Amino acid sequence: MRTQTDADEPAVETESATEAESTRESPVIRIDGLTKRYGDVTANDDVTFDVYSGEIFGYLGPNGAGKTTTIRLLLGLIKPTAGTAEVLGADIRDRRALTEAKSAVGYLPDTLGFEERLTGRQVLDYFARMRGDERRAELLDLFHPPLEKPVETYSHGNKRMLGIVQAFMHDPDLIILDEPTSGLDPLKQDRMHAFLEAERDAGKTIFFSSHVLSEVQRICDRVGIIREGGLVALEDIDDLLKRSGKQVRVQLAEPVDEAAFVTEEMIDVETVDRTVRFTYTGESSALLEHLVEFEIEDVDIGDPQLDDIFKHYYGDDTSSEGG
Amino acid sequence: MTAILRAESRQLTRSSIVLTGLLGLLLAFVLAVFPGFAEEAELIEEAFPPVLLGLLGIEEIHTIEGFVGGYVFSIVWLLFAGIYFAYVSAGMIVDDIRTRRMDLLLSTPVSRESVVLQKVAALWVPLVALHVGLFAVLYVGIQVISETLDPATLVLAHLLTVPYLLVCAGIGIVLSVVLERVETAQAAAPALVFVLWLVDGLTHMDQDFEWIGAITPSRYFDPGAILVHEEYAFTDAGVLLAAFLVLLAIAIVVFVRRDI
Numbered sequence: 001m002r003t004q005t006d007a008d009e010p011a012v013e014t015e016s017a018t019e020a021e022s023t024r025e026s027p028v029i030r031i032d033g034l035t036k037r038y039g040d041v042t043a044n045d046d047v048t049f050d051v052y053s054g055e056i057f058g059y060l061g062p063n064g065a066g067k068t069t070t071i072r073l074l075l076g077l078i079k080p081t082a083g084t085a086e087v088l089g090a091d092i093r094d095r096r097a098l099t100e101a102k103s104a105v106g107y108l109p110d111t112l113g114f115e116e117r118l119t120g121r122q123v124l125d126y127f128a129r130m131r132g133d134e135r136r137a138e139l140l141d142l143f144h145p146p147l148e149k150p151v152e153t154y155s156h157g158n159k160r161m162l163g164i165v166q167a168f169m170h171d172p173d174l175i176i177l178d179e180p181t182s183g184l185d186p187l188k189q190d191r192m193h194a195f196l197e198a199e200r201d202a203g204k205t206i207f208f209s210s211h212v213l214s215e216v217q218r219i220c221d222r223v224g225i226i227r228e229g230g231l232v233a234l235e236d237i238d239d240l241l242k243r244s245g246k247q248v249r250v251q252l253a254e255p256v257d258e259a260a261f262v263t264e265e266m267i268d269v270e271t272v273d274r275t276v277r278f279t280y281t282g283e284s285s286a287l288l289e290h291l292v293e294f295e296i297e298d299v300d301i302g303d304p305q306l307d308d309i310f311k312h313y314y315g316d317d318t319s320s321e322g323g
Numbered sequence: 324m325t326a327i328l329r330a331e332s333r334q335l336t337r338s339s340i341v342l343t344g345l346l347g348l349l350l351a352f353v354l355a356v357f358p359g360f361a362e363e364a365e366l367i368e369e370a371f372p373p374v375l376l377g378l379l380g381i382e383e384i385h386t387i388e389g390f391v392g393g394y395v396f397s398i399v400w401l402l403f404a405g406i407y408f409a410y411v412s413a414g415m416i417v418d419d420i421r422t423r424r425m426d427l428l429l430s431t432p433v434s435r436e437s438v439v440l441q442k443v444a445a446l447w448v449p450l451v452a453l454h455v456g457l458f459a460v461l462y463v464g465i466q467v468i469s470e471t472l473d474p475a476t477l478v479l480a481h482l483l484t485v486p487y488l489l490v491c492a493g494i495g496i497v498l499s500v501v502l503e504r505v506e507t508a509q510a511a512a513p514a515l516v517f518v519l520w521l522v523d524g525l526t527h528m529d530q531d532f533e534w535i536g537a538i539t540p541s542r543y544f545d546p547g548a549i550l551v552h553e554e555y556a557f558t559d560a561g562v563l564l565a566a567f568l569v570l571l572a573i574a575i576v577v578f579v580r581r582d583i
Contacts, residue, residue: 072426075426075429075430076429077425077426077429077430077582077583078582078583079580079582095434095435095579096434099432099433099434100432101432102430102431102432103431103432105430106430107426107427107430109423109426109427109430111423111426112423112427113419113422113423113424113425113426113427114424114427115330115334115424117334126326126330127326127427127431129325129326129329130326130431130432130433131431131432166427176430
């Protein structure tokens with residue numbers, strides 16, 4: 001049994017969590033040289049990594065990088081050209097074993113295909129018959145799609161909430177989420193993030209694909225970054241945070257004195273008259289303390305684009321051909 | 324695990340009832356004109372181009388047996404119902420793949436074999452609806468126009484359409500796992516059933532080409548022979564059932580191997 005991690009006191013708990021993870025035995029997902037080619041296009045190129053029990057693993061990459069391909073390979077929807085993977089101990093090439101393992105897997109696809117004429121309740125009834133629904137009521141307290149209406153009248157966000165309930169209601173051990181928060185309003189996104197953390201603390205394993213860096217930074221424990229079909233990085237989220245930084249634009253009241261303004265944590269500094277743009281790699285609070293020493297008209301702090309991170313930290317030798 | 328069967332059955336209910344209603348209406352109309360038609364049957368039989376007589380397998384059209392066998396069964400069951408079964412089955416897999424419903428479905432602990440089998444099994448709905456509905460219309464209609472037709476023979480004629488309709492469904496389901504587009508599959512399957520029906524009728528008339536008709540499913544179901552001559556070709560029904568099982572097996576093998 002793992003101890004509950006309290007968000008207010010991360011330091012001690014995280015240590016024991018790390019300890020627990022270092023003694024972890026067999027991974028929940030083991031991906032080994034997974035390759036999928038469509039003619040000349042390589043959608044997944046020799047992807048190798050493991051996902052362990054009780055972690056939120058972020059699978060990060062720009063759109064079209066091959067995230068969905070990996071997920072569809074893991075679920076046996078498509079077959080690998082080379083390499084293999086294990087999901088809950090079942091080899092994805094062993095159809096029978098994989099089918100059995102799926103009773104403990106929840107899946108939220110990027111594009112939700114529901115029978116449009118059915119109501120939300122009927123859709124949930126359908127999936128309940130396939131694999132159970134012991135947590136349905138609890139989930140519907142958190143996420144409330146309009147159950148009595150046909151799915152064809154649903155907004156994007158409502159559809160996604162129905163998908164979330166569907167993915168978790170049979171209390172799976174492993175949940176695979178493909179861009180789970182797209183279409184959700186910020187409030188629901190926060191609720192989803194809090195829910196995922198609680199699930200993780202309860203021992204569930206969450207595989208979370210996203211193209212939004214900030215989201216992955218917020219909730220994931222480890223991250224794998226995929227680009228043009230290949231895994232380019234695999235690291236703890238703290239390391240990624242150190243590398244990625246914040247994109248900052250500051251407009252000062254007077255022209256900038258670079259020598260006084262620029263600190264060590266600022267990289268890629270661009271100054272135009274009274275405006276400074278830079279990437280800040282330190283703590284947000286330190287940055288704010290630093291900024292109040294100047295007379296400032298406007299500040300804009302945002303997440304860097306994924307592409308910028310790739311450019312800065314993983315090299316950009318291959319021109320962006322898409323994938 | 325019968326969740327898919329239940330869901331598919333529910334989905335087929337509406338279209339099955341609508342089709343049964345429409346074909347029932349058509350049947351009632353055709354039966355209503357039969358008394359007048361029978362009086363002039365000889366004239367009509369002479370006036371009919373032989374091609375058409377051969378195509379529909381019409382014989383003894385002035386008797387209710389010949390009329391039901393040649394008209395009702397040839398057109399309503401062989402053609403219309405056959406096309407419906409091919410059309411419905413053709414959408415079963417490819418539509419779910421295109422709309423990404425199959426992704427969610429196959430993320431549950433259900434095998435691909437089971438998906439195909441449960442979907443095809445849901446065809447019990449149109450089978451039962453059409454047979455019960457159309458038998459009732461036919462039986463009552465025949466009484467109303469004061470004709471008699473042995474109900475046992477009629478029941479058997481109905482039952483012997485089942486293997487034929489299953490083959491039509493088999494054609495549909497194979498196209499549904501092979502083709503990539505819903506529209507293509509749902510156009511190709513009914514078109515194929517129609518062409519096979521046409522080929523059977525046309526080759527039937529020419530001794531030199533009759534062998535070609537041996538590959539058509541309608542060659543193995545002769546409602547005229549059942550109703551007029553009380554000849555029940557159980558071997559032919561067996562051939563159709565075997566063909567259906569082969570088509571179903573092909574569909575399963577292809578679907579299990581393919582990416583979705």
